[in-house]
Amino acid sequence: MSRAKASPAIDVARARAETPGCAEVVHFNNAGAALMPRPVIDAVKSHIDLEARIGGYEAEDQMRGRLDEIYRSIAWMLNCEPEEIALVENATIGWNTAFHSLPLRPGDRVLTAMAEYASNFLNFLHAAKRLGVVVEPVPNDESGQLDTEALESMIDDRVKLIAITHVPTNSGLVNPAVEVGRIAREHNIPYLLDACQSVGQMKIDVKQIGCDMLSATGRKFLRGPRGTGFLYIRESILEKLDPPWLDLRSAKWVDPDRYELAPGARRFENWEFNVAALLGLGSAVEYALGWGLDAIETYVGAYAARLREELQAIPGVSLRDIGARQCGIVTFRVRGKAEEIAAVLGVEGINVSVSVANSTLLDMRARGLENVVRAGVHYYNDQADAERFLAVIRRLAAET
Numbered sequence: 001m002s003r004a005k006a007s008p009a010i011d012v013a014r015a016r017a018e019t020p021g022c023a024e025v026v027h028f029n030n031a032g033a034a035l036m037p038r039p040v041i042d043a044v045k046s047h048i049d050l051e052a053r054i055g056g057y058e059a060e061d062q063m064r065g066r067l068d069e070i071y072r073s074i075a076w077m078l079n080c081e082p083e084e085i086a087l088v089e090n091a092t093i094g095w096n097t098a099f100h101s102l103p104l105r106p107g108d109r110v111l112t113a114m115a116e117y118a119s120n121f122l123n124f125l126h127a128a129k130r131l132g133v134v135v136e137p138v139p140n141d142e143s144g145q146l147d148t149e150a151l152e153s154m155i156d157d158r159v160k161l162i163a164i165t166h167v168p169t170n171s172g173l174v175n176p177a178v179e180v181g182r183i184a185r186e187h188n189i190p191y192l193l194d195a196c197q198s199v200g201q202m203k204i205d206v207k208q209i210g211c212d213m214l215s216a217t218g219r220k221f222l223r224g225p226r227g228t229g230f231l232y233i234r235e236s237i238l239e240k241l242d243p244p245w246l247d248l249r250s251a252k253w254v255d256p257d258r259y260e261l262a263p264g265a266r267r268f269e270n271w272e273f274n275v276a277a278l279l280g281l282g283s284a285v286e287y288a289l290g291w292g293l294d295a296i297e298t299y300v301g302a303y304a305a306r307l308r309e310e311l312q313a314i315p316g317v318s319l320r321d322i323g324a325r326q327c328g329i330v331t332f333r334v335r336g337k338a339e340e341i342a343a344v345l346g347v348e349g350i351n352v353s354v355s356v357a358n359s360t361l362l363d364m365r366a367r368g369l370e371n372v373v374r375a376g377v378h379y380y381n382d383q384a385d386a387e388r389f390l391a392v393i394r395r396l397a398a399e400t
């Protein structure tokens with residue numbers, strides 16, 4: 001690959017030196033789970049050691065101040081208040097908690113995107129079955145992103161939620177989240193953004209986007225441990241939401257017949273946490289902020305664009321990314337194949353994943369796709385990683 005234009009702010013050699021996994025594999029599975037950097041690994045391991053030495057509850061008490069900082073770091077990253085953040089086990093739990101807190105009634109309309117994630121859409125279908133809610137996907141424009149004019153034309157008094165995915169699981173598309181936010185604000189409709197795949201690879205500013213709720217995971221582009229996530233709930237929407245369940249962290253049992261909800265977004269949390277993993281999440285957020293989300297976005301975007309150019313030039317490779325704006329996820333097939341390609345890459349020590357049709361059924365059906373290879377790149381991927389990857393793809397394209 002010809003030299004990718006690296007942002008001057010990213011010192012790739014340092015990023016690699018701080019990422020032990022870079023010595024083992026070419027990791028292009030950052031949309032699955034990224035390689036953790038040294039500070040994240042250390043935070044998790046040292047807390048496990050502390051728990052082993054002094055006890056789990058006692059270790060948590062000792063780290064109380066540090067745990068409080070995690071809310072501040074996430075709030076800083078998203079441009080919101082720490083009280084608007086709930087720490088959760090994964091993006092799906094966060095998204096579900098927000099979605100099922102909305103007072104949806106029979107006949108209410110929910111507008112979503114074509115590339116909506118399976119777990120979200122399953123819950124739309126569940127709400128349609130249980131509550132009589134009507135779910136309607138907004139069509140894409142000719143570039144493949146959500147058509148904001150179509151969205152605007154679909155709005156009426158019955159629309160009670162706009163819920164879209166920012167970066168879908170199966171392509172490099174970045175949906176126009178800010179424009180959707182403008183429409184949601186104008187019509188005063190709650191707006192839930194699934195930012196699971198965008199957080200950590202680009203700057204996310206909830207004030208600029210105008211969303212009321214946002215869910216994210218720790219393990220993908222943020223480079224945190226598995227089993228971590230967070231939920232942003234705008235303070236002003238709090239009173240419209242009714243948590244679907246409570247526990248003794250999200251509420252206080254004050255009288256035999258009475259409880260009080262925890263303040264702010266904490267009412268969406270559970271009492272039991274994997275504290276070591278959360279400490280790792282905090283380190284991951286601070287580590288990303290240390291590089292700068294703008295710098296990460298520039299590097300990742302340029303690297304992915306170069307990779308697409310090189311793939312495009314290989315006969316037999318078909319790129320599958322859509323949308324006017326694309327990010328660090330590169331999707332493709334080689335002579336119509338995906339699973340076989342990912343398997344061979346794996347044998348060669350190159351990690352990618354395969355997105356299958358039922359993870360984003362509407363979009364994949366509309367494009368007649370069964371599956372795609374998904375290469376999610378990051379700022380620790382260097383020139384040599386790309387060369388190794390492209391060499392295998394060239395060989396496979398010539399063979400198959």
Ligand SMILES: Cc1ncc(COP(=O)(O)O)c(C=O)c1O
Pocket residue numbers: 090091092093117119165167168169194196197216217218229
């Ligand atoms: C767009 C999108 N939303 C949500 C999720 C679910 O995230 P989690 O596994 O952390 O619940 C994924 C996971 O791949 C995803 O791609």
